[in-house]
Amino acid sequence: DQQVKQNSPSLSVQEGRISILNCDYTNSMFDYFLWYKKYPAEGPTFLISISSIKDKNEDGRFTVFLNKSAKHLSLHIVPSQPGDSAVYFCAASRGPGTYKYIFGTGTRLKVLA
């Protein structure tokens, strides 16, 4: 049972436009969500996170939105740049004491120059 789902395996966006990556979850006990970015042959790197008590968190070009009623979060990248081309994973946690993170399957973003 996949508790964290990224239903779009890939996404292509023109440089300068907005990229929207989506993530759905099923477990209402998740209270913290993270996005990681992964380049080929490298480990994932942390991008941005959001607590379940918030509905938006912004860091530069990256904004994460959380809709708890829909159990849905999204990552917006504005404007998209060719260097953003990577695989993006969302992950969910039930709290810092649990140490167990559930990752989605990833979305491959390609930003076209």
Add this chain to the structure above:
Amino acid sequence: NAGVTQTPKFQVLKTGQSMTLQCAQDMNHNSMYWYRQDPGMGLRLIYYSASEGTTDKGEVPNGYNVSRLNKREFSLRLESAAPSQTSVYFCASSRQGSYEQYFGPGTRLTVT
């Protein structure tokens, strides 16, 4: 400051062979993790260590053992490798109380 390092980068094993994947971090983090990444499956937690001296199972622990040798090092052992263990393995670490994990570059393991 190297962050999280993993050895080896690549490994090919025959079915039934054993090996240990090594992981070390120099960020003085308390928690360490082992994940595997398979196509279409995302990253799945194998084992984690909340602090030195403790280890616990994740989602997919069968066929693996771990050792938290000290605060810096967390190793993953395959006692009898199987083709189903062909995967990319990532080690990660995090500060106590922090959600953010720092990942190593990965070990690509093939079991024939």
